[in-house]
Amino acid sequence: MPYIDLPGSAMKRGFRLSRAAANRPYREWTDEGPQQPSMDAGYSPVDDKRAKREAAIVVQRWYRRQLLKFATFGPVIFTRRDGKLADFGSLSFLGGTRIAYYIRISDTTSSAMLSHFLEKYWRLPRPDVLISVTGSAASLQLTSQLQRVFDRGLASAAAMTNAWIFTGGTDSGVMKLVGEAMHKYGLVDVPVVGVAPWGAIAGRKELSDKKGQTIEVMYGKTGMDTVGRLNPYHTHQILVDAPDGGSEATAWGSEIGLRSRLERTYAISKGVPVVQLVIQGGLGTLDTCIASAELGSPLLILADSGGAATAIAQFCTGGESGGGV
CATH class of the missing domain: 1.10.287 (Helix Hairpins)
Known part of the structure; x- marks a missing residue:
């Protein structure tokens, strides 16, 4: 033919x-x-x-x-790492005042199919720009001036550009910073998508084997893990199920591959500009920045936040402090 x-x-x-x-x-x-x-x-x-x-x-x-x-069919198209149908549903935070949608999928999931799922099942309108936030996942302390610059800058960029925001999804470090900034400025319609490792998520037993149910998330109750909590101000959570997902010590970082492929799909196949926002961070952040630069994505550095962000700023300015964003 x-x-x-x-x-x-x-x-x-x-x-x-x-x-x-x-x-x-x-x-x-x-x-x-x-x-x-x-x-x-x-x-x-x-x-x-x-x-x-x-x-x-x-x-x-x-x-x-x-x-x-x-x-x-949406979620039933996907599987977990063990071959069973993907877990999915909604998460109720803060006594039902915040609702987020989640899906647990294998780390080998097709990024193209996942992008279709985001737009056609979760019905997220295709963004004009994708802001990918990376940096410190641990406790993060910024000066009051840097905090104001970050909050105002991120909120303005997200509101004015029809943006999506990608983070690591948990309630610590830069992920918590992003969620609280969106909440502070009342940007409830901006998609804030967390991509987190399933094996490191607190309370994952309550999320397992669920098919469309709403789960009330109460991290303060007895027996609940105190690490890997999901941030309540993210609108969606993609929980990546990797081979080492059963061990919290080795699960961190297992989600990076799928997140990178998804961002690459939007940048190359869908023509959506991807901007990498870097706040503090360590060696893993440097690797992420190198991958973004090779893709041709611009890097936005919060230079005085410390760690990898400051190191990148000093390198770009010939050893001098960047002194700002």
């Missing part, structure tokens, strides 16, 4: 038309390359329009099938 050289998305997706449509192309591929049919072969502009219309119908049908698949 011959391929048709079509403009736009039909050509990019490589759709094949029916043989009937292939007999009426405005340009047909042969061994010598694309050839323009001659008028003697019975070709007319009407046939050209008909072929384009049929190609558009093929694209539209494909898109509707994809939309229906993810909107209807």
Whole structure:
């Protein structure tokens, strides 16, 4: 069956038309390359329009099938690391005043399929920019001036650019900083998506084997772990189930691969600019920054926050302190 050289998305997706449509192309591929049919072969502009219309119908049908698949089945398309269906549902924080949606998926999940899930099942509108925040996951102390600069700058950028924000999702370090900044400025409609390691999450037993239920998160109750708590001001949580997910000591960092692939999918396949915001951090933060720079993503450094952020700023300024964002 011959391929048709079509403009736009039909050509990019490589759709094949029916043989009937292939007999009426405005340009047909042969061994010598694309050839323009001659008028003697019975070709007319009407046939050209008909072929384009049929190609558009093929694209539209494909898109509707994809939309229906993810909107209807959504989470059951994905699996956990052990091959069982993904766990998913909603999390109720602070006595029900904050609701977040979560899904537990394998670290080998396709980033392209995950992006479809975010947009078609969770119904997040595609962003104009993706702000990826990285840095210290431990206790983070900023001066009052830096705190104001960060809160105001992040809130303004998110509100004005139709942005998504990606973080590590937990209630500590830069992740907590981001969540509290969004809460402080009342930006409840800005998607703040956490990508966290399943094996390090506090209270994961309560989230396991759930299929659509709402789980009340109460970290203060007796017996609950005190580390790896999820931040209540994130709107969505992607919990990455890796092979070493059963050990908290080795689980941290197991989510980085999927998060990087997802950001790369949006940057390359969907044309969404990705901005890396760096606050403090260690060696892992430096690795993340290198990967972002190789992708061509700009880095925004909070230079006086310490750690990796200050080291990067000093390197870029020839050994002098960056002195700001």
